[in-house]
Amino acid sequence: MKRFFRSAGYRWFLLACAYVVVAAAVMNGFYTKWRLNDGRPALGLSLMVEGTAHRPYVYRQFVPALANGIQALLPQATVARLSERLSEPRRVDSRSGLAMRYPGSEALVPAVTLRYHLVYYLTFLALLAALFVMRRLCLKAGADAAASTAAPAILALMLPFFLTEGGYFYDFVELMFMMSAALLALGASRQTPVRLLLLVSLAGLATWNKEAFFFFTAALYPLLRRNFSRVQAAGLVAVLLFVCGSVYLALRMRYALNPGSTVDYQLWDNLRYYLDPGNWLRTESTYGVLLPRGFGIVSVLAVVGIAINGWPRLPQALRRHAQLALAINVPLFVLFCSPGEMRNLSMLYPSLLCLLALALAKWLAPQTEVRPDSGLEVR
Template sequence: MASRIESITKKYMVFFLILAVSAASYCGFFSIWAFRDGASSMGFTAMIEGTAARPYVYRQLLPHVVKSVSEAIPQPARDKLELKLSKGKYIEARYSQAKIPQQYIIEYYLLYTFCFFAFFASIWVLRSLLYELVKDKVAGTLGAMLFALIFPFFEVLGGYYYDIFEFLFMFMAARFALHGSWGKLLILVPIATFNKESFLFFLITLYPLIRNKVEIKKAVMITLGTVVFAGLTYLYVRQLYAGNPGGMVEWWLGEHIKGLVSIDSYFYTTSIYGLPLGEGMFLPHIICIYLIVKKAWHHLTPFWKEHVKIAALINGILYFMFAHPNELRNLSLLYVSFMILTAFFIRDILHETK
């Protein structure tokens, strides 16, 4: 009986710690940009109404979901809920960035809630993935919690709600590929692509994991099948909003070159948790990343090393060509591999201190 109580207590403590860290991180993320309220090109109202500029308007999974849920609520209940939320100002009272349009107040609160639960769920999925690979619960838990804490820093120059679902789907896809769950991966493809088209490129990075489970020919067919499915999903969504302003991409290579030779770009700071901490390509952070990769690289199996190399190649090209300088959220294809390396690094440090 005593051992069972101890086990339940440990599980509750882990649950509470991850919940608290997720809540703190989500608040940090939301306090920077909210849902880009008021922005005509990618703001909440524009996304809900489908008038946002391309390519932002393509990320329609969550707007469609919250509208569908809201419309399913009976009108009398909707009226009561709208009145309660309007009077309560539960979000507006806590975040100065939140400018909630009254005609979409239910949709706004639904989006806020769904994003938090997705964030919370993603940390558990990542913890499970890290534990499976590093074979150390403490290192896996600390690695997942660390990702939660540093995520807001990735979003400093441009935070978007669909980024949360993006890494949730990436963590899930990595697990599906690792376990050979092809049916689940195929189901995930259109959903994740409807959330953000970058998922198509992440699917390419999964080839080494798929190849580890099946023969080369079948691995190629599975990878190509998922990529084609994602591509068709993207093309369908794109034609729906072909008349919206904007374009497919923006070119930033010139600005990246300027940033690389500018000393100032390596020492930018931001305040998310009440302290001035580094953002973007902050030099101390670059040094930490180098040390983590150097110390943990040898722990990766050959197929994970191939995954990292493919992700780095694709993401490097996309980042320097099409992403705003120092906007680390656009290095999302490397989230999985970096957190695996970090978990191995944490495990080694813990073992060295014993």
């Protein structure tokens, strides 16, 4: 019995339990704050799964397409029976339903309810998978096991704070894809063709989830350079860009007649917002508590401190990746993102994760000091 509880399998079981709890807490923090944009005329979940949402939201079709596909595989009678049960009005006050004391929830609409629940739980699974991917990425970055285990949980718990001015199910799927892409690129080489094929396939799926991945692929170049020449790494990035561009073009053609626009120009709104000191001190309810917003002086101080402590330990390839991701993401953020939407700095998530893991490794390491009078080390 002791051997079982000391085994690696049991430790993985405990890790899985811990990450399930973290993912569930994060999903609850997100869902109670934004739900699945129920009832919003431009991007409600019912519009997303039907493909009638406004552009650019309608382009984010990966999870809705999965939900539609799963429902299509089920017999009509099964769909009808499940939809009837899931849309019962009593579920407004039930702890087993997603309406959660919200009578206007689209989870209660019979035509949508099954796909609503599928989207929710597919998002949860993507977040859970992202935690394990992030742990592996931290280990590749050089952090120890303890820091590599804690950093993904901490970053995930921070996500609802970053979902300011908007929060969407595809943000969590994007996290999984970006972390997976960074991990695959770090280990890719001519001796790992399967890894390269997975990276190319992932690029297409990630763009289907959110078109911003097209720009993130360029930031993978420094990671690919670890095991490839300049020409080979640039060629791989070109292939990734081609795949992403092809998927995005197909989405634009498919939804060309939907209302809305591809992008909104936000430069002047952003300048006015960030130059107003009051916006750096605003609060909002996250996890049911009134706390500082994701964009503000508190988050800036936290990120700067993490970067200062983690940067000296960050491997060169990841440093260059962070610099390139910053150079790509910040101009896009200022030009096209709504003011204060920290979630749109998502290209920096892998860098923030690695910096956090390395900073934690530094802070958790035994500190040694020498007493001047004795010369003895004190731990």
